[in-house]
Amino acid sequence: MPLGLEVLRLDRVGKRYPMGDVIVDALVDASFTLREGEAVAILGPSGSGKSTLMHLLGFLDSPSSGEIFFENRPVSSLNESQRARVRAEKIGFVFQAFNLLPRLSVRANVALPLAYHGSPPSDAAERVSRALELVGMTNRAHHKPGELSGGQRQRVAIARALVNEPRILLADEPTGNLDSKTAATILDLFQELNRLGRTIVVVTHSPEIAANFRRQLHVRDGRVTEGGVT
């Protein structure tokens, strides 16, 4: 499959945290490019810096050094509100803990990112229905998240991440809270979405899960290396 346009590029990105008296280098000189249509696993043991990397990719955090480019624009040139807008319109997040709002219905949860669009799409209702159909949750649209199983909740979370038709889908240990059978169906869903052309980045500590993705990036002690393309 030919690789498409550049979506995200990291140029010697570093992140340091002060942790008590010591300064921790969570990420050192990370440089890589994510292109449209890619399916990438970011693999590393816990504490390796992969979550930091994930937050940087979604502009939830800012690098201490280096520069991140989103669609060839340096992210540091955007203020907090502009970053939020890019997140609302072009990035989808999936979390290990699902992070659905318990008081809202499945439909309202999925519709959430659309409320933060600069100009809300006129076909918002259709988009929500399409996203729910894609993850197979149409018949649960009016349930509350508390009434769903873990796998179902994660499907809803994926629908929420897809509803704004993002350039890139970022998933942080999306199967971490699921049993292996349910995890497999979620991974199948990611594969399916990638086949449909979505750019997908999955962060995981499990080499087995990472093996499902064509490209792997290994993170160890804050350093990122290419794990090869399978």
Place this chain on the structure above:
Amino acid sequence: MRRLFSGVGNGFAEIWGHKLRSLLTISCVMLGVASMVLTTGFMEGFFKNWEDSLQDQGGIEKIFATAQGVKEKQEPFSAVSPGLTLADARALRALVPQAGVISPEIEAPRPRLSRKGKTFEGRRGARVLGVTNAILEINRYEIGSGRAFSDLDMRDDSEVIIIGSKIRELLFAPGDEPVGAFIDFNSRPFRVIGVLRNYERLWGTYNTLDWKNEIAFVPVTTMATKVQRSDRLSFLNIKAADVSLLRETVDAATNVLAQQHRGIIDFNVRTNEEQLASFASTKASFVIGGGAIAGVSLLVSGIGIMNLMLASINERVREIGIRKAVGATPFNIFSQFVAEAVTLSLLGGAAGVAVAVALIKVLAATLPPGSTPLLSPSAFLVGFVFSVSAGVLAGIYPAIQAAKLDPIDALRYE
């Protein structure tokens, strides 16, 4: 606007999610607003009453000229002054155009009104005044039945009388027609030509306007020639044609009177201004007092709302993180929380206005008239503005806290 509505919708969902907590906060605002509206109502009722009674005394455009003792140094010459007489009224009429209405009045000392063996004895005895029709305008009397004085009555010093409703009540049986009948004034028969309207403003069971009912008028000329046998006036009241010219009118009247009295200052010219000033200053101090009460209630409701919002934010750190992760800007979060606070306070405000209205209705039915609170549109406005501002002010700080949350910390929060 759309975001505001979704924020208000969210507010309702949150209120429903924490029923008891929200109920307590709403009652906080409700009590604040209710006490506000009630206080405003009482104040308005009180000042309305006071203002009315000022109006009944002739309003602010009234000027009083009365006789008074001369200063010591003028005493040896006081005999050169004719005193306050009907001639003064004519001079004012001719020389002071700013004086719109001039009412010369002669009060009979110890008047006695009787008919068929019944003698009028009011609370303070009846007052009988020799007047012109000007008094009707200046002191706001209305003829209930019959007529006012005619030019002929004045010219011929006719023995005619206009009586107050209380006098009519005491001298006549309910079925008797007083107009055309004769009553004795100081043992001289006078024909009744008119009866004044009955005036009533109750303060408890006491009618504060009874003085307007225990009065009778005869032509000032009749009083001068046939009863007092001199045209010396008891009062000379003037109504300025234009309130803005009150000062000028007073000065002009004083000059004319001084001229008439050959420089002897045996008269005094006053206005209602002092009363008006005390009315204004009392009103101002009440407004300040009411403002202080409003401020304290605002503070209490505000603290209640802020407390609720801060507690709610602590509980919803994760929600804030999620919203930020899916693209909410800090301003989105800020406005969401302000909208929730405003929703709470508006609910409280609406409940408060409703409670206050109910209380005012109940009080109006039970309290004696004259001290009842008024239900005014300004009270509603006060309630509305009060609750919205309490919501906004109390919502701002928690909303800023929420907007400032770091999304990563917020997402990690368990």
